[in-house]
Amino acid sequence: MKNKKFEISQYLNRVIDAINHLDRESISKFIDVVLETYNRNGTIFIFGNGGSGATASHFAGDFIKGVSFGLDKRFKVICLNDNIPGLAAIANDISYDDIFIEQLKNFVKEGDLVIGVSGSGNSVNIIKAIEYAKKINAKTVALCGFDGGKIKEISDLAVCANINDMEISEDIHMIATHCIKQVIMDLLSKK
Numbered sequence: 001m002k003n004k005k006f007e008i009s010q011y012l013n014r015v016i017d018a019i020n021h022l023d024r025e026s027i028s029k030f031i032d033v034v035l036e037t038y039n040r041n042g043t044i045f046i047f048g049n050g051g052s053g054a055t056a057s058h059f060a061g062d063f064i065k066g067v068s069f070g071l072d073k074r075f076k077v078i079c080l081n082d083n084i085p086g087l088a089a090i091a092n093d094i095s096y097d098d099i100f101i102e103q104l105k106n107f108v109k110e111g112d113l114v115i116g117v118s119g120s121g122n123s124v125n126i127i128k129a130i131e132y133a134k135k136i137n138a139k140t141v142a143l144c145g146f147d148g149g150k151i152k153e154i155s156d157l158a159v160c161a162n163i164n165d166m167e168i169s170e171d172i173h174m175i176a177t178h179c180i181k182q183v184i185m186d187l188l189s190k191k
Helices: 004-020 024-039 050-067 083-092 102-107 126-133 149-154 166-189
Strands: 043-048 076-079 114-118 139-144 157-160
Touching: 004 050, 004 166, 024 043, 024 114, 024 139, 024 166, 043 050, 043 102, 043 126, 043 149, 050 076, 050 114, 050 166, 083 102, 102 126, 114 126, 126 139, 126 149, 139 149, 139 166, 149 157
Parallel strands: 043 076, 043 114, 114 139, 139 157
Antiparallel strands: none
């Protein structure tokens, strides 16, 4: 039987290493693009599958309540994986690969921000949505892990956990989004 304390330390040390290797400049640019979208009254769309979908939902909640609370001008953030009936209907009647692109077609416009969250960076439904967003001149950001996959290549900006571990990639994505939230709250409170 393996040593439990050793296994815990090993995992946490890998998280710390991933944090230490996270590109701070990409997070700074992510903050800039979120604020630019806010300043031009654009909408932020975010989405992912599984754990990445939970991160997307959490990000939307943080901005709808946490960041927007008390502001006269609020952030407009929509998490596309939160509309379960719409998502299920698209998956059933069209294709699971189209669950995000079909929703974007209803709402996204030039100048909006589209954020795809994918540990592997290769989820077809995320890729299709980002490609569509780019086609209509929306800004795109990839939150990815591993080597970034296809979404890192096609997005305007990528925040990549750059570790071959799904759970740690998801940990890093949550840390990055909480960092973005806190920095933006601090910046807006100083205006």
